[in-house]
Amino acid sequence: MKKTPLYNSHIKAGAKIIDFSGWAMPVQYKSIIKEHENTRNNVTVFDTSHMGEFFITGDGSLNFLQRVLTADIRKVSLNKAKYCFLLNNDGGVIDDLIVFYISEKYYMLCVNSGTIEKNLNWLNKHKNDYDVEILDVSEKTAKIDIQGPKSEQLIKKMTSEILPKRFSFINTRINGDAVLLSRTGYTGEDGFELFFEAKLAEKMWDYIFEFGKDFDIMPAGLGARDSLRLEACYPLYGHELSHDISPVEAGLNFAVDLDKVDNFIGQDKLLELKSKGIKRKLVALKLEGKGIPREGYEVYKNGENIGYISSGTFSPTFKAGIALAYIDKNCSDIGSEIEVKIRKTFHKAKVMKKPLYSFKGENVK
Amino acid sequence: MSLIPENLFYSKEHEWVKVQGGECVIGITDFAQEQLTDIVYVEIPESGTVLKKDEIFGVVESVKSVSDIFSPLSGEIVSINQDVIDAPELINGDPYGDGWLIRIVMDDETELDDLMDAEEYLVYIEEGE
Numbered sequence: 001m002k003k004t005p006l007y008n009s010h011i012k013a014g015a016k017i018i019d020f021s022g023w024a025m026p027v028q029y030k031s032i033i034k035e036h037e038n039t040r041n042n043v044t045v046f047d048t049s050h051m052g053e054f055f056i057t058g059d060g061s062l063n064f065l066q067r068v069l070t071a072d073i074r075k076v077s078l079n080k081a082k083y084c085f086l087l088n089n090d091g092g093v094i095d096d097l098i099v100f101y102i103s104e105k106y107y108m109l110c111v112n113s114g115t116i117e118k119n120l121n122w123l124n125k126h127k128n129d130y131d132v133e134i135l136d137v138s139e140k141t142a143k144i145d146i147q148g149p150k151s152e153q154l155i156k157k158m159t160s161e162i163l164p165k166r167f168s169f170i171n172t173r174i175n176g177d178a179v180l181l182s183r184t185g186y187t188g189e190d191g192f193e194l195f196f197e198a199k200l201a202e203k204m205w206d207y208i209f210e211f212g213k214d215f216d217i218m219p220a221g222l223g224a225r226d227s228l229r230l231e232a233c234y235p236l237y238g239h240e241l242s243h244d245i246s247p248v249e250a251g252l253n254f255a256v257d258l259d260k261v262d263n264f265i266g267q268d269k270l271l272e273l274k275s276k277g278i279k280r281k282l283v284a285l286k287l288e289g290k291g292i293p294r295e296g297y298e299v300y301k302n303g304e305n306i307g308y309i310s311s312g313t314f315s316p317t318f319k320a321g322i323a324l325a326y327i328d329k330n331c332s333d334i335g336s337e338i339e340v341k342i343r344k345t346f347h348k349a350k351v352m353k354k355p356l357y358s359f360k361g362e363n364v365k
Numbered sequence: 366m367s368l369i370p371e372n373l374f375y376s377k378e379h380e381w382v383k384v385q386g387g388e389c390v391i392g393i394t395d396f397a398q399e400q401l402t403d404i405v406y407v408e409i410p411e412s413g414t415v416l417k418k419d420e421i422f423g424v425v426e427s428v429k430s431v432s433d434i435f436s437p438l439s440g441e442i443v444s445i446n447q448d449v450i451d452a453p454e455l456i457n458g459d460p461y462g463d464g465w466l467i468r469i470v471m472d473d474e475t476e477l478d479d480l481m482d483a484e485e486y487l488v489y490i491e492e493g494e
Contacts, residue, residue, distance in 0.1 A: 032428040033403045223429045290450075292406050292426050314405040314428050321406075343408075343424070 004049035005142050005201035013219050021114035023050040026221040035220035036227050036316040039187050043148035044220035045208055052116035052138040053195065054123070056107040060130030063262070065107060068126055069099060070247065070264055072257035076101045081167050081182050084255045085247055086119060087266030091273060092243040095119050096235065096255070098184060100169055108180070108195075110143075112237045126265070142201035146208065147191030147228075149360060150215040155181070155192055157211045166190075166361060175207045186225060188232025190361025227313045230322060231357035233284050239295065239311045240282055240324055248273050249326070250282045251354070280307060281332040284352045285340065287321035291347040293340045297323075300339045300346060301331045309340065315356070321347075322356055367396040367490065370461055374477055375486035376437035381461065382480060389438060392465040393425065393456060396490050401427045404453040409434075409466055414442045416469060418476055423466065425456065438476050440469035 001024040015026035026047065028035060038044050056065060065073050071084035080101050086094040095115040100108040111119050116138055123134050146154060155163060161172045169182035177200050185191035196204060209217060235241050240250055247256050248270055258271060287293060293312030298305050307327030315322040331338060334353050339346040374382040379397035383390040398404060406426040416422050416436040423434040445467050449455050456464035481489060
């Protein structure tokens with residue numbers, strides 16, 4: 001298994017390590033529930049160094065990204081971070097990512113860990129017509145996410161710079177080291193993502209915890225990351241998104257500029273899909289009684305199978321089973337009563353408004 | 366370090382058995398609850414259900430995982446712990462006490478011979494780690 005530069009820090013902190021798509025990652029330290037609640041109430045720190053980072057540079061960068069990304073980069077301004085997709089020719093999702101607009105000729109893409117190679121192949125395959133260089137800096141880059149309502153106060157202890165607003169970033173120094181500090185995250189809370197040189201990782205981790213003591217800081221693993229993102233109804237690649245699922249079905253139209261003048265790969269297919277109408281839709285579910293929906297469980301209405309759970313968990317915030325599910329569009333109205341088959345029994349559930357847990361920080365698009 | 370009380374029998378699937386006359390109380394071990402952490406859901410059958418040794422009779426779930434519970438003995442359930450269904454965290458807090466799962470009348474006392482005593486169970490979990 002591959003190790004992030006913070007592997008030893010995790011072991012020292014008593015982490016339970018699992019294999020996450022080839023990476024030895026902390027799933028939890030003491031308790032997923034405690035780490036989850038601490039993210040909602042205070043501040044937690046996640047090692048997300050397994051994720052991939054590419055730099056896209058050169059005169060043709062803007063035009064190249066206009067071609068391969070669903071976001072209209074012409075509408076994105078300097079120092080903004082924008083969530084969007086790489087699509088295949090059929091409108092299926094190759095990956096979901098965040099593009100960081102550093103300058104007109106200089107961008108960073110932050111991609112999922114399991115899709116680094118696939119993305120590189122796809123990008124390289126399509127760069128021929130553009131004056132552009134693609135640099136994979138994943139191995140050399142560490143990433144730490146600081147998330148929770150107290151994350152702003154904590155960051156303010158470490159830098160005197162004016163902090164970026166939601167979906168923006170700055171290049172700054174923390175403890176003397178260069179950091180790309182982005183106000184983004186995957187938890188449904190206010191928070192920051194720090195990108196910096198991998199060799200600084202342990203030093204940065206310790207520095208954050210030194211200041212974090214005053215804010216009830218604790219490390220959090222992938223277990224809490226998953227339950228937090230599910231409450232916030234954020235998709236996870238390989239579960240809610242894949243080659244066979246379009247962003248239209250996933251209800252993520254905000255990340256696709258369908259009216260983009262510079263035609264992007266997959267755009268025509270998405271337009272076609274939108275005009276024809278979709279059959280299935282991604283919905284959020286909450287179980288009414290006990291029982292925990294899990295990935296792959298079937299969803300029923302009036303005895304008929306109408307879809308499946310793409311991700312499910314026990315929600316520490318709502319103290320109930322929650323899930324994201326792809327179901328028949330005709331049954332997807334909010335309040336619709338359905339059933340989840342758990343082992344041999346059918347459990348009542350309701351389609352809920354997304355997100356289940358609303359973002360609690362300042363919300364600036 | 367997991368607690369392993371002396372007076373109990375243990376299965377390879379990390380259940381414990383306490384013999385009280387002809388009846389047996391069954392639960393999951395301290396080691397098992399430590400591995401699972403944060404138990405949030407328990408599913409066990411009703412009283413009267415007939416169990417067969419080594420067959421799955423219930424489920425415990427943590428936030429992230431689902432684990433089967435295997436019956437260490439054959440017999441019939443005479444009572445279940447309703448409190449643990451309502452508050453699964455009892456298993457984390459007191460796996461050998463308030464976190465018990467079911468009480469059964471066993472069919473065949475000789476099945477106890479297939480289970481481990483505390484000393485054997487300690488060796489078993491240490492070897493597994």
